[in-house]
Amino acid sequence: MNSTSTTTQNFEVHDQKVLNWAKEIIENSSSPRLIQKEIVDAVDRNAIWRGQECLNLLAPEAPTSPTVRQLLASEVGTRAAEGHIGPTQRWFSGTKYIDEIESLCVELLKKVFNCNYADHRLVASMIGNMTVYAALTKPGDNILTIAQPLGGHSSNRYDGPAGIRGLNIFDVPMDPVDLVVDIDEFAKAAREVRPTLVTLGASMTLFPFPLKEMSEIVSEWGGKIFFDGAHQLGLIGGGQFQDPLNEGACIMTGSAGKTFSGPQSGIIVWNDPNLTQPVCDTIFPALAATHQVNRVAALAASAAEFLAFGKEYMAQIVANSKALAKALHDRGITVLGAHKGFTETHQVIVDVKKFGGGLDIAHKLAKANIITNKNLIPSDKPDDWDYPSGLRIGTIEITRLGMKEAEMDIIADYIVRVLEDQEPVESVRKRVIEMRTAYQKIHYCFD
Numbered sequence: 001m002n003s004t005s006t007t008t009q010n011f012e013v014h015d016q017k018v019l020n021w022a023k024e025i026i027e028n029s030s031s032p033r034l035i036q037k038e039i040v041d042a043v044d045r046n047a048i049w050r051g052q053e054c055l056n057l058l059a060p061e062a063p064t065s066p067t068v069r070q071l072l073a074s075e076v077g078t079r080a081a082e083g084h085i086g087p088t089q090r091w092f093s094g095t096k097y098i099d100e101i102e103s104l105c106v107e108l109l110k111k112v113f114n115c116n117y118a119d120h121r122l123v124a125s126m127i128g129n130m131t132v133y134a135a136l137t138k139p140g141d142n143i144l145t146i147a148q149p150l151g152g153h154s155s156n157r158y159d160g161p162a163g164i165r166g167l168n169i170f171d172v173p174m175d176p177v178d179l180v181v182d183i184d185e186f187a188k189a190a191r192e193v194r195p196t197l198v199t200l201g202a203s204m205t206l207f208p209f210p211l212k213e214m215s216e217i218v219s220e221w222g223g224k225i226f227f228d229g230a231h232q233l234g235l236i237g238g239g240q241f242q243d244p245l246n247e248g249a250c251i252m253t254g255s256a257g258k259t260f261s262g263p264q265s266g267i268i269v270w271n272d273p274n275l276t277q278p279v280c281d282t283i284f285p286a287l288a289a290t291h292q293v294n295r296v297a298a299l300a301a302s303a304a305e306f307l308a309f310g311k312e313y314m315a316q317i318v319a320n321s322k323a324l325a326k327a328l329h330d331r332g333i334t335v336l337g338a339h340k341g342f343t344e345t346h347q348v349i350v351d352v353k354k355f356g357g358g359l360d361i362a363h364k365l366a367k368a369n370i371i372t373n374k375n376l377i378p379s380d381k382p383d384d385w386d387y388p389s390g391l392r393i394g395t396i397e398i399t400r401l402g403m404k405e406a407e408m409d410i411i412a413d414y415i416v417r418v419l420e421d422q423e424p425v426e427s428v429r430k431r432v433i434e435m436r437t438a439y440q441k442i443h444y445c446f447d
Ligand SMILES: *Cc1c(COP(=O)(O)O)cnc(C)c1O
Pocket: 060, 124, 125, 126, 127, 129, 152, 153, 155, 201, 202, 203, 228, 230, 231, 254, 255, 256, 265, 266
């Protein structure tokens, strides 16, 4: 034990101070039962603070409905099920009800996304992206993906699944002001590199992509478009964004826990039967075995909510982000995309460089119970990762709590009070708690 602790002591990716806090609790507790209580207490502290007292404006977060939460804790989550749906393609017996849950999930996803195929077994969208790279590319292939300062995500870069697959990664040319693909530059870059796959995956996402034009260009050499719709998945399902599978993308992945507002999961959908074997062979047995049937049940339940409320809910999310962006802009804050109506999604991107940058501002806002995240923006370099200039704000949670355009004005006011030091954060925090107290119910669900 001593030898391992001395060798591992030298390197730790996690913050040592926080780990030491936990170590101390574990070592000083008189019984494991009390240690378990510490865990439950931390969960409860979070539920009160983040669940009841904060304005959660994190773009990748969504509150799930009571039914979805209940299903996540259900008995079926202790059952093992791997393989494909049906009596012959599973390893375990006793799965007749599990087959019902899983098939309802698959058919509901097909209906929401209006597509021929959907898979429910991916625990995260990262795994969905790994699935696409494993199924549709070979090591050494060229691909084009979006660089991080322009909205791209690590899963499609060298440090993520695309890098693990051994792909050569080139940038999708983006216009840094209009925040869309520069189609002329794209045509040039793509014709030179002739990528097997062009991935459109954006964590910072304000406007649609010229998918039709892009897919026509890559079809010259049989290239394909992969739409990583992690963020926009719900907007797409609710008909409030472009429809990638209909506009030229051959496959789409997405995070069920972002705009889709279900349990954190990966979703993958496609139309071409020729993709079914390579994609499903990669999912099982390569990237998923026991695939958490409680999560699948919760995903199916959230897809049912989506059929009933998706359109109205997603339209209000976009209306709220437009209203919030305009309210910030009207108060003199630099909001990206101002010349194009700010945003067509759940996101608002703000340049906070002059207030000290994204890291400091996100922490300062969190002290006022306003939760956002630091974000790279086009004026940053990839190396500015720790200290970027931008702030990303999302309207999913506040919308599901029932807030509308009028509340966006109040929230913009609170944000500006903090940014411009008009009022101590403690005092803004009191206002936030008071406002949030009136919004505790989850809307757009059957509960
Ligand atoms: C969030 C995100 C992912 C990863 O999704 P998870 O469900 O968290 O694994 C992949 N791609 C993009 C563009 C994202 O924003």
